[in-house]
Amino acid sequence: MQASFHYSTTLTRHISLNPNPNPKKIPLPISPKPLICKIVVKPTKKSLPPKPFPGFKPSPATAPAPVTVPKTHPPNLNPFQKLAALALDKFESSVIMELEKKRKLTKTVDPAIQLKGNFAPVQECPVQSKLEVVGQIPVGLEGVYLRNGANPKIMPTNGGHHLFDGDGMIHAVSIGPGNQASYSCRFTQTNRLIHESAIGRNIFPKPIGELHGHLGLIRLVLFMVRSAIGLVDASKGTGVANAGMVYFNGRVLALSEEDLPYHVRVTSTGDLETIGRFSFDDQLQGSMIAHPKIDPTTGDLYSLSYNVLKKPYLKCFKVDTCGMMSHVVDINLKEPTVVHDFAITENHIIIPDQQVVFKLSEMIRGGSPVIYSPNKTSQFGILSKDAKDDSGIIWVEVPNCFCFHLWNAWEEVNEEGDPIFVVIGSCMTPPDMIFNDQEGKLKSQLSEIRLNPKTGGSTRRVIIPDINLEVGQVDKRRLGQKSIYAYLAIAEPWPMISGMTKVNLETGETMNYFYGEKRFGGETWFVSTGEKEDEGYVLSIVRDEIMEKSELVIVKASTMELEAVVKLPTRVPYGLHSTFVTSKELEGQVV
Template sequence: MLHAVKFVGGVPYYCCRYTKTNRYKHEASAGRSLFPNPLGDSHGVPGIARITLFAMRVALGIVDATGGIGTANAGLVFHNGTLLAMSEDDMPYAVRICESGDLETVGRFGFDGENQLNSPMTAHPKLDPRTGELLCYSYSVATKPYLKYFKVSARGVKSKDVPIPLSEPVMMHDFVATENFVVFPETQIVFRFQDLFLKRTSAVVCDENKVPRFGVLPRNAEDVSGLKWFDVPGFTSLHFVTGWEEDGGEKIVLIAAKTWPLRNMFDDPASVHNTVCEVHLDMKTSLATVTRVTAAVLEIGQVDHRMITRKTRYAYYSIYGPWPKFSGVAKLDLNAPRCSNVTTISEEALEYDPAVVAWRKFGTGRFGSEPFFVPRNDDAEEDDGFLLCYVHDEITGVSELLIMDASSPKLDTVASIELPSRVPYGFHGLFVNKEKLAQQKPV
């Protein structure tokens, strides 16, 4: 389901609509769940039973899996006049924003050109604000090549896939794009379906003995001849807020939230924490170094999208609540001194950490989603704008769209819009201005 608030002449109009994926259509017609959850249903004997039952439904023609099995509910991007709703287990779905503010599903989307997309795509593509290119990848949990990189031109034409060799399929939820490179994380979260059927354990494993690494590939690569790998022991991250190049492209800087202890991710997610780190990749020496940016417990975040691929100063993060709840928002100054003398990661770090230059809590029983930065206008300086965030009050049952002043010391409220229905705790959002809406392609 997508939740949207459209502003017309200063008046907000709220809408929520299910994205009518292939999965949704089958399950809505049947009135029950038919498709397995790749992560939640891949454990032990019950997981084997669910997957086997789904395979039988496909074989008997009860469901048509060729139309996709995804939920299109993880990420959003507006590219070449089209709003795309995405989840990494399927191709994106095109959704139209109507004049009234309503949302209409157009259908599964594969881009233009002779190399049309026919496999799942990341929910975190990177839109270069200068070139208009959409940088993407696809990964498979079952068949080689496990990872493929591609890009889409500003006019919507997809390039050929560049297969990237991996020894086994890994969970790769996000990546980084700079002016000249794309960076892929080979994480410690791996898919081993043989363990599910042979050992009756989970098909999704946190392998702490594996050395995670980053693969750096030129953005315009047509093959992997220029691919370079960097080992980063013990560093697994699911979300990267930004990245850029320094020293004429000889160094790449990544800003990411490190996840730990990784072993608890599936069994005890409330005990897992994330702390924002800075990773330096030296293209000359092939060495990687990791520095902690803050001692605060933060995760999913955003930067000014006009700065994607370039060095940015500010990042806006969610404060852990614990997972999957977020209790507030914090603004980081990436130019601030590092909190190197602090050994304890805690919420109290918000008070004294030099990198945390503004923060606010939503209040008792109130939790939110990822903040999204909107510049005051196209020419505004970085940080001159607003943070938008959906917040739900578990005591009153009210959900709202909270609009904050991004440049204020306490992220002061500019407006609060009470919504007529619940907005569940979610991940990622998007703001589309009226100029882009005017470019929306007809159905």
Template structure:
């Protein structure tokens, strides 16, 4: 019945990811604005409200904001089905949204699911997965793959006030879904980004089992405006994570989930990004499989000493939920992030199943108490 559903009050289910910045805990879905949440005394998640300070009632925000732990800032964007197809903005350390930068140089609506930041830049992928709302009238899905489109990367200064300094570079064959991290080298002349590339992207909408998620290292020459890239693992990987203190900084280690059958991940690997990959095509230095019939989701890195500035980058734990389809049991497992086998150091049996999900994060108890 007309009037029963008010889209201005929200359209998403806030089940894609969570983030913590500006003294608040958020649940995200890129089809809507974020929702502030908190944990009750019994551990239940309590939804407080739709956070409309980050957009107008009918707008939305990425499910993958980037938080700089050093400055306390968060960086975010929204992609749209009408011009401007991309809008970039910053949220200061107090959680207050700063003026938007509308990106009119993006010529077409496309799926921009994730992005990356460095000390001086923000990097946006423009993939072959385009959005055409008119297809709905024909009875088709609005998102589709355009084989004729050449993918691009858009680079804009991190603190840009308008889009005049943004530039785009073509990257044939590169369709990014999730970024892991990005940083600058050579005095800022090179941007390094680690992210996934969807190979056989033409199957993305209908036969995802035929898509290989390749983890790649991209080097963007800021002066020449060119991109070189290479795979850093031979496995099908996704949900790459790092020590969160290194967002936007040079990273040596990352961890990623081994994709077996979406949304099932059969294990986790550790990659050493300082290793060359010319010969083997792989810089994996540790791996852990969960066992027959056991699957997990996105791993999370938890620093052993989060307030110790001299702690080694990989000094911490990898945590994950794992479901055993044979016994119908869910477990929370803790792995030693420095171990050459990602040794399991603790297992907590859970009273009920944790369904296969999307993204997660670890928040310290002292931070939860401040919410």
């Protein structure tokens, strides 16, 4: 999740740092078919035998040394820009950075804590093939597992750094028949990363780690001045693309809240290539949250976009399977709210408006702009998928509720004949603990929330009360429909993930798979291979902190027993969200 700050400046002149200055179609091993409207895509068997990269040595199990690049600004600056750049650099180094040295950092933004151990960044790894596989990769499980995460290329200096602030890096594990497996990892070449790599230091403000108090305001103003005089080009995006992953209409998209998605292509060898920032053919103006939803019946993509500076603070939109965006619906919230996730049902969109909000005035008082608002009552909005505006939205209050992630939702009718909307999510307390230091222990409880739009009432039932359950999903073919199972990560001891679980949402029964002593994983991803909700496999990348090894584990969903392990050639840091792209979908990629 990314705290979103949008910088709006008028640029009179800017430098060009396009990662692909001569865009052209890249030939695929199999000629892509013309893009057509689709509803259901069934996987077919196709292997991805990557070629080994000669002479590659895996990166060490420790964090790489900070990138050392001369602190020079991009070429082609006019005399005024050069003078201004020197003056601003001097002000930053002699004033801001000196003040930052004296500031005591909290645990949530202290780089020594946030980037400790296996949270530390790694370098890129080109394709490594012929990986060791223990067990047998299941028949029908063919494609690439993609795991996104925050991985700062340039290490932070004196300022704060939150885990969510790092540059986006995608780890790709390609698997196929005959136990074929390969691995690679690459930075997503965002506008931010390209600028900072050219300059050789951090220049874009870190939304969570640095934008605190008066120093945060000064850093924000400094960045806006640099943008205004053409030292950096913020018009091409300020985001890090380090959170969500989705495959839609032939494209793998890497997402974070504060920017447009980035289109990333998986090559025929299993490598990763950033195509560029993706606006759905200039139809999307603004940002897109990290968790869009794809309707399994129609194939349409639904998502939200928010802005913390001006109204409307939230917007909702749909993109169909032909790539056409529907009308954008403005959601009129009273204040900008942290909306990292939402849900869909068969006919409606469920929009959370909860107690963690953006309040920039808190920076003037010396605090964080992301705060818990105890006087606010959380509510969920129920909006028709066909709505042209938000006049028909029905808000139902759910007191003392903050769901960072929502796993599914569906529609029912109760005994009185009232429509009921069932929402499955993980409710977190204290709500803002991942952003601000709080006393006590964090809880993330899997819960069932029932909304009655006719009476305006709601109930909340904790399904699993004594275990933190986070980052997971249901069978994506059941999104928006009643589902029996959810596959979730066991976030114990927080923030580490010690295993995965299959939860029966009706009975509360669980089947667990634990990784073992000093072995911790990440998000669980369910890949279906049959008709039933537990006919398939659950995947996650696991780190053995004793042996200092990383691996992809493949667990059979029906029994929650280990099926196969792919040994990875280098350390994979703990990360954020993931997806699985089938071999058939890989063939259909577009550029």
